[in-house]
Amino acid sequence: MPISEDEFRDDTCSGVAAASFQDLDQIQNRIEMFLREYLSLCGRYLPGIADGSIKRKGEKELAVSLCKRLKALAEDKKVLFTFFNEDPDIHKKSRTDDMSVLPSVGMSHLKVGAHYYDCEDQLYIIEAKRLPTPSLAGQGDRSREYVVSDWDNRNSPNKSRTGGIERFKEGLHGGAFVRSAMVAFIQRGAADFWLAKVNSWIDELIANPISCHKARWSKDDLLLRMPCQSGDAGIPEFSSKHLRSGGAIHITLRHYWLMLN
Numbered sequence: 523m524p525i526s527e528d529e530f531r532d533d534t535c536s537g538v539a540a541a542s543f544q545d546l547d548q549i550q551n552r553i554e555m556f557l558r559e560y561l562s563l564c565g566r567y568l569p570g571i572a573d574g575s576i577k578r579k580g581e582k583e584l585a586v587s588l589c590k591r592l593k594a595l596a597e598d599k600k601v602l603f604t605f606f607n608e609d610p611d612i613h614k615k616s617r618t619d620d621m622s623v624l625p626s627v628g629m630s631h632l633k634v635g636a637h638y639y640d641c642e643d644q645l646y647i648i649e650a651k652r653l654p655t656p657s658l659a660g661q662g663d664r665s666r667e668y669v670v671s672d673w674d675n676r677n678s679p680n681k682s683r684t685g686g687i688e689r690f691k692e693g694l695h696g697g698a699f700v701r702s703a704m705v706a707f708i709q710r711g712a713a714d715f716w717l718a719k720v721n722s723w724i725d726e727l728i729a730n731p732i733s734c735h736k737a738r739w740s741k742d743d744l745l746l747r748m749p750c751q752s753g754d755a756g757i758p759e760f761s762s763k764h765l766r767s768g769g770a771i772h773i774t775l776r777h778y779w780l781m782l783n
Contacts, residue, residue, distance in 0.1 A: 541602050541632055541633065542632075542633040542634075543632075543633065543634045543635070544635060545634065545635050546634050546635070546645065546701075547701070548634075549602070549603070549632070549634060549645055550645065550646050550701050552601070552602070552603075553603060553623050553645065553646050554703070554776055556596070556599075556601060556603075557592075557648075557703065557776075557778055558757065558759060558778070560592065560595050561588075561592075561705065561757055561778050561780060562756065562757045562780070563591075563595070564588055564591035564592055564595065565588070565780040565781075565782060567587075567591055568584055568587050568588060568591075568707075568780075568782065569583060569584070569587050571782065576709060576782055577709055581650065581651065581652045581655070581707070584650065584652070584707050585607065585620045585621065585650035585705075586607050586608075588621075588650065588705065588780075589605050589606070589607040589620075589621045590607075592605040592621070593605040593606070596626070597626075601626065602625065602626055602632060603623050603624060603625060603626055603645060603646075604623070604624055604625075604626050604627060605621055605622070605623055605624075606621065606622050606623075606624055607620065607621055608620070609621070609622035609624075609644065609647075611647070611694075611695055611696070611697070612644055612697065612698040613693070613697035613698055617694060617695065619644075619647040619648070619649070619695060619696070620647075620648060620649050620650045621647065621648040621649075621650065622644045622645075622646070622647050622648070623644065623645045623646040623647070623648070624641055624642065624643065624644060624645060625639050625640060625641055625643065625645065626641070627641045632645075644698070644699075646699065646701065646702060646703070647695065647696050647699065647702050647703075648702065648703045648704070648705060649686050649689065649690070649695060649702070649703070649704045649705070650704070650705045650706075650707065651667060651668045651686045651704065651705070651706055651707070652706070652707045652709070653668045653706040653707065653708050653716055653720075653779070654666070654667075654668070655667040655668070662674035662675070666685065666723050667684075667685050667686060668685070668686045668687070668704075668706060668720060669685050669686065669687045669688065669720060669723045669724060669727070670685035670687070670688045670723065670727060670732070671683065671684040671685040671688060672684070672685075676732050677732075677733065678734070679733055679734050680734070681732065681734045683734065683735070686704050687704070687724075687743070687762070687764065687775065688735075690702060690764060690773050690775060691735075691737050691739075691743070691764040691765075691766060691773070692735065692736055692737060692766070692767065693736075693737075693766050693767060696773060699773065700771070700772060700773055700774065701773065701774050701775075701776075702773060702774075702775055702776075703775060703776040703777070703778060704775055704776070704777050704778070705777075705778050705779075705780060706777065706778070706779040706780065707780055707782055708779055708780060708781050708782060708783065709782050709783050710783050711783070713758035713779055713781065716779070717745060717747065717758075717760065720745055721744045721745055724739060724743050724744055724745075725744075727739040727743075728740060728741065728743070736766075736767035737764070737765060737766050737767040738765070740765065742762075742763050742764070742765060742772075743762055743763070743764050743765075744762065745760040745761070745762045745777060746760060746761050746762065747759075747760055748760060748761055748776075757778055757779065757780065757781075758778075758779040758781065759776065759777065759778055759779075760776075760777040760779070761774065761775065761776055761777070762774070762775050762777065763775075
């Protein structure tokens with residue numbers, strides 16, 4: 523975890539901070555700008571793109587490959603952060619985040635507000651999902667996993683809560699953050715089709731709440747298209763805001779959709 527300024531001064535091994543930001547939002551803005559600019563480029567080199575076999579590639583294989591590409595580009599561009607895959611979540615060490623963004627290993631420390639972050643401290647996390655998730659024999663309907671998992675057992679109190687947005691909303695991923703991101707690997711259909719489909723799934727959760735959910739769904743959870751920004755690579759980008767259990771803390775998600783079809 524980040525250490526305070528007083529603790530940093532007392533730590534003779536800390537070295538000197540290489541960069542300073544007023545708050546975490548400032549560096550998260552830089553991370554999102556990097557994703558907006560380079561995700562599309564990284565997507566061109568995912569396994570299975572060249573020979574058309576990507577539909578047979580697993581979600582984890584695609585996520586790990588994407589993370590390696592982002593890490594290599596971050597090092598090449600000499601930015602202040604790097605990417606790491608399968609990192610234990612800050613609040614749920616038994617769970618891993620698909621990708622975390624950490625201070626670059628070339629830095630001694632990164633000062634954010636009154637705290638110092640070293641190369642093990644998360645700045646941002648990213649969840650990666652295929653859209654739709656293919657349903658295999660014996661696994662039930664997994665098509666909605668970008669939003670919510672275990673759809674066939676939605677009325678059970680023991681339903682798993684491992685869907686993409688669902689994890690963030692329930693505080694099972696990114697519990698330490700008020701901003702995070704999701705990346706979708708889209709292998710068929712257009713972005714507009716999936717935007718309507720994802721929001722229809724959320725509308726269904728609003729109308730028919732799932733009993734095991736601690737947080738209620740509302741119209742705020744719906745994805746909104748982000749306007750194209752100067753210099754971006756044309757990747758479809760959306761935003762959503764999710765009220766967590768307790769009704770006091772929101773998390774804002776950026777959604778970056780890699781069109782692999």
